[in-house]
Amino acid sequence: MKKLxxxxxxxxxxVLIILALNNTISFPKFGSVDLSDRVxxxxxxxxxxxxxxxxxxxxxxxxxxxxxxxxxxxTVLFISALGVAFLFSFKKxxxxxxxxxxxxxxxxxxxxLFGIMLVVSLYIITHGHLTxxxxxxxxxxxxxxxxxxxxxxxxxxxxxxxxxxxxxxxGSLFVIIGLLGLILxxxxxxxxxxxxxxxxxxxxxxxxxxxxLIGLKVxxxxxxxxxxxxxxxxxx
Amino acid sequence: xxxxxIISGIVGGLMLILAFLAINSKKLINxxxxxxxxxxLAVVAFVMLKAPDVAITEAVIGSGLVTSLFVFTLLxxxxxxxx
Amino acid sequence: MIQYAAILLFVLGLYGIFISxxxxxxxxxxxxxxxxxxxxxISIGFNYQGIAPILSSVSDTGLIYVDPLPQALVLTAIxxxxxxxxxxxxxxxxxxxxxxSFDLNDMEESL
Amino acid sequence: MSAVLxxxxxxxxxxISILFKKYSIYLLxxxxxxxxxxxxxxxxxxxxxxxxxxxxxxxxxxxxxxxxALLLVNALVLVIAALNVKAYPKYGTILLLxxxxxxxxxLTNDLFNFFVFLEISGIAAYLITASNKKPIxxxxxxxxGAIGSSLFLLGLIILYSMFGTLNMVxxxxxxxxxxxxxxxxxPFTLMFIGLGVEAKLLxxxxxxxxxxxxSNTFSGPMIASVYASAMGFVLGRFITNLFNxxxxxLTVVLVILVAGIVLSDIMAFASKKSREILLFSSxxxxxxxxxxFVNGIIIWAVYLIIANALSKTVMFMIINKAQKDxxxxxxxxxxxxxxxxxxxxxxxxxxxxSVMGLPLLVGFTIKLNFLTELADAxxxxxxxxxxxxxxxxxxxxxxxxLKLWYPEGNLIKVNYHxxxxxxxxxxxxxxxxxxxxxxxxxxxxNTVDTVMEVVNNG
Numbered sequence: 001m002k003k004l005x006x007x008x009x010x011x012x013x014x015v016l017i018i019l020a021l022n023n024t025i026s027f028p029k030f031g032s033v034d035l036s037d038r039v040x041x042x043x044x045x046x047x048x049x050x051x052x053x054x055x056x057x058x059x060x061x062x063x064x065x066x067x068x069x070x071x072x073x074x075t076v077l078f079i080s081a082l083g084v085a086f087l088f089s090f091k092k093x094x095x096x097x098x099x100x101x102x103x104x105x106x107x108x109x110x111x112x113l114f115g116i117m118l119v120v121s122l123y124i125i126t127h128g129h130l131t132x133x134x135x136x137x138x139x140x141x142x143x144x145x146x147x148x149x150x151x152x153x154x155x156x157x158x159x160x161x162x163x164x165x166x167x168x169x170x171g172s173l174f175v176i177i178g179l180l181g182l183i184l185x186x187x188x189x190x191x192x193x194x195x196x197x198x199x200x201x202x203x204x205x206x207x208x209x210x211x212x213l214i215g216l217k218v219x220x221x222x223x224x225x226x227x228x229x230x231x232x233x234x235x236x
Numbered sequence: 237x238x239x240x241x242i243i244s245g246i247v248g249g250l251m252l253i254l255a256f257l258a259i260n261s262k263k264l265i266n267x268x269x270x271x272x273x274x275x276x277l278a279v280v281a282f283v284m285l286k287a288p289d290v291a292i293t294e295a296v297i298g299s300g301l302v303t304s305l306f307v308f309t310l311l312x313x314x315x316x317x318x319x
Numbered sequence: 320m321i322q323y324a325a326i327l328l329f330v331l332g333l334y335g336i337f338i339s340x341x342x343x344x345x346x347x348x349x350x351x352x353x354x355x356x357x358x359x360x361i362s363i364g365f366n367y368q369g370i371a372p373i374l375s376s377v378s379d380t381g382l383i384y385v386d387p388l389p390q391a392l393v394l395t396a397i398x399x400x401x402x403x404x405x406x407x408x409x410x411x412x413x414x415x416x417x418x419x420s421f422d423l424n425d426m427e428e429s430l
Numbered sequence: 431m432s433a434v435l436x437x438x439x440x441x442x443x444x445x446i447s448i449l450f451k452k453y454s455i456y457l458l459x460x461x462x463x464x465x466x467x468x469x470x471x472x473x474x475x476x477x478x479x480x481x482x483x484x485x486x487x488x489x490x491x492x493x494x495x496x497x498x499a500l501l502l503v504n505a506l507v508l509v510i511a512a513l514n515v516k517a518y519p520k521y522g523t524i525l526l527l528x529x530x531x532x533x534x535x536x537l538t539n540d541l542f543n544f545f546v547f548l549e550i551s552g553i554a555a556y557l558i559t560a561s562n563k564k565p566i567x568x569x570x571x572x573x574x575g576a577i578g579s580s581l582f583l584l585g586l587i588i589l590y591s592m593f594g595t596l597n598m599v600x601x602x603x604x605x606x607x608x609x610x611x612x613x614x615x616x617p618f619t620l621m622f623i624g625l626g627v628e629a630k631l632l633x634x635x636x637x638x639x640x641x642x643x644x645s646n647t648f649s650g651p652m653i654a655s656v657y658a659s660a661m662g663f664v665l666g667r668f669i670t671n672l673f674n675x676x677x678x679x680l681t682v683v684l685v686i687l688v689a690g691i692v693l694s695d696i697m698a699f700a701s702k703k704s705r706e707i708l709l710f711s712s713x714x715x716x717x718x719x720x721x722x723f724v725n726g727i728i729i730w731a732v733y734l735i736i737a738n739a740l741s742k743t744v745m746f747m748i749i750n751k752a753q754k755d756x757x758x759x760x761x762x763x764x765x766x767x768x769x770x771x772x773x774x775x776x777x778x779x780x781x782x783x784s785v786m787g788l789p790l791l792v793g794f795t796i797k798l799n800f801l802t803e804l805a806d807a808x809x810x811x812x813x814x815x816x817x818x819x820x821x822x823x824x825x826x827x828x829x830x831x832l833k834l835w836y837p838e839g840n841l842i843k844v845n846y847h848x849x850x851x852x853x854x855x856x857x858x859x860x861x862x863x864x865x866x867x868x869x870x871x872x873x874x875x876n877t878v879d880t881v882m883e884v885v886n887n888g
């Protein structure tokens with residue numbers, strides 16, 4: 001009864017929000033957005049596109065115009081990985097036993113698959129400024145590859161220390177590139193490398209470099225979170 | 237435009253049903269799997285809304301890694317319950 | 320249509336958080352809320368005639384693109400959501416280790 | 431020096447510190463001291479990031495108002511970390527991220543960037559409260575905090591779709607052009623609720639009791655004074671510049687805030703636990719600060735934030751240390767705490783009297799001034815309720831003080847380290863000086879006012 005009442009109450013709230021939005025004149029109707037009075041219009045402007053040098057406008061925004069947000073975002077992931085490790089720090093650790101015996105094919109096939117995933121993620125990361133994708137999905141694919149290794153082998157433990165070092169170094173390099181922008185150009189995270197021709201692999205200035213760093217950082221952070229979730233206290 | 241509305245209506249309706257089931261399901265593992273399905277449908281919605289970057293990210297992170305984290309949490313605690 | 324569904328998903332997530340006493344259920348509801356919010360954010364930049372904001376060459380003129388800014392924001396929001404969920408699950412697990420349950424009602428008196 | 435270093439250097443230090451875990455706390459000291467120096471050197475105005483002019487890219491806004499906030503936040507983090515270096519040595523990296531997150535919150539001039547920093551500082555706060563060893567309360571805090579920031583995000587997205595910009599100064603101009611407040615009610619309500627969750631405003635703050643009611647010498651002052659003051663400054667920025675409450679919404683917000691002050695003072699009155707009395711008192715203060723900002727009394731709101739942060743640091747630390755040694759925070763079991771600790775007792779009394787607003791202390795000056803300004807604005811009902819709340823506040827604080835001073839039965843022993851006494855004495859002296867000597871206040875408040883005007887005019 002309480003649940004039904006709650007459902008009606010919250011659905012009413014939702015309908016209220018929808019009605020309020022429908023009655024707002026400045027709120028554009030779905031599917032008929034006019035970009036000309038938004039700041040996004042400038043991002044699609046030809047001069048700006050060739051200045052930033054990224055064919056994928058979303059990448060241009062994520063790493064270029066709003067690169068500071070992205071720095072904040074990898075920090076969020078960093079701090080939650082830190083927190084997970086903090087909460088799961090036991091005196092004696094062991095691998096979580098999944099009670100699942102992998103066969104020969106899976107055990108060796110997974111290593112091959114891991115290699116393929118690594119290559120794919122590398123492609124996705126380095127082509128982030130040309131095609132959909134980039135640092136976040138690429139890094140997440142690396143982490144999924146690590147996850148696969150964990151699932152295929154009951155005894156597998158990856159090198160957590162290595163992840164930590166990678167995380168720290170990639171993050172520091174991100175900030176250092178930002179500071180280089182402050183020193184070599186005028187402002188933090190400013191592009192200080194020529195942006196080249198739009199559409200080529202080696203273009204867009206610091207965007208591919210930052211995306212590689214983001215990919216490494218996201219990958220190592222999520223992988224260390226996965227490792228932490230797969231450890232437990234040894235009950236002996 | 238008409239087809240878009242029909243398909244998006246179906247996707248949206250399915251998402252609402254899945255969300256409702258996920259909230260009200262008795263077993264935790266079912267609720268987690270329904271969330272994963274919901275996330276998959278969200279990927280479809282992102283593709284329809286012309287957001288390929290977001291779709292890829294959601295597919296890998298949202299429905300893959302988050303679900304596995306949920307499942308690991310449930311797995312690690314189920315074993316303790318048996319003891 | 321999908322915009323309304325997104326708002327309803329958002330309030331469904333809120334509803335789920337308020338009625339459930341189970342930590343895992345609360346996190347599932349939080350994820351539903353975030354999915355709804357993400358779809359809503361994308362939907363405010365959508366245009367029926369628009370195409371995905373990736374240029375094939377600089378000289379393209381007269382093409383309508385969908386708004387790229389909300390997409391960039393959602394990329395950030397998704398990753399932030401993963402961080403919150405992972406931390407929440409870690410807390411849920413440590414609650415479980417302390418009280419042997421996910422249900423907050425089972426341990427209200429020991430609070 | 432550029433103000434962006436205030437955010438970038440702590441982040442860099444945090445990323446480096448996980449490679450050298452043992453030295454992270456020393457890195458924190460170095461970084462906060464560097465930041466405090468940097469606040470004085472930083473140039474004021476709009477700081478561009480990424481080399482794109484404001485509406486395109488993200489920018490920071492540095493003015494006297496944000497400089498005061500930065501100074502307070504960084505100095506308090508330094509003091510609290512230094513006093514807890516023995517008891518909680520593992521929090522160096524997290525505190526570095528707290529510094530980066532809160533500095534970003536205060537400085538940023540971009541709504542979505544604000545949301546990102548809200549998440550950074552929020553997640554850091556969950557980890558700080560994990561030191562309470564009460565995972566359930568922390569989990570509740572995490573869920574409520576996540577809802578709050580999601581509501582904030584929803585509100586800002588609606589604003590973006592209406593005005594097509596995320597830059598705050600730009601947004602304020604666009605809103606002034608639009609001149610239709612009716613449309614803004616929904617996004618502003620959502621954003622206000624989202625901020626209210628973090629700023630401990632009453633109907634949205636169900637997490638506070640669990641968190642501060644079980645706090646320790648580290649998490650108590652961090653949440654009750656550092657986070658509270660940063661959120662107070664941020665709330666002030668939003669209320670005076672962006673929200674500009676009008677009409678129905680203004681009435682609703684005023685009623686909520688006044689009810690928040692009265693109700694939380696009554697709850698403090700009814701409580702028998704010393705930490706709960708303190709936490710309800712700080713909830714009342716948070717609502718009071720928001721109320722002053724809504725009424726446009728910026729100067730005294732800023733001083734209230736500073737005075738509150740200073741006195742709450744002292745009070746939470748003293749009570750939490752006593753709780754740790756005695757094992758209970760019931761007022762009864764702490765009776766006669768100050769009979770053995772004369773210095774600590776005097777300092778605690780000064781801080782309490784300042785919060786109550788007795789003459790000769792900074793709390794009195796603030797209260798007198800904002801009541802006069804409210805009277806000028808004709809807010810008779812608000813004044814009446816604030817006075818009632820003050821009387822209730824006075825009664826429960828005097829009761830608390832009497833119990834803590836006069837022992838009953840056997841004496842309890844709590845040892846405060848010399849460094850505690852020294853820092854507390856300095857804070858108490860500051861509260862006294864500001865109360866008697868007001869010349870620097872008058873000079874400072876003008877600048878706050880003028881900068882606010884500059885921002886308002888774009």
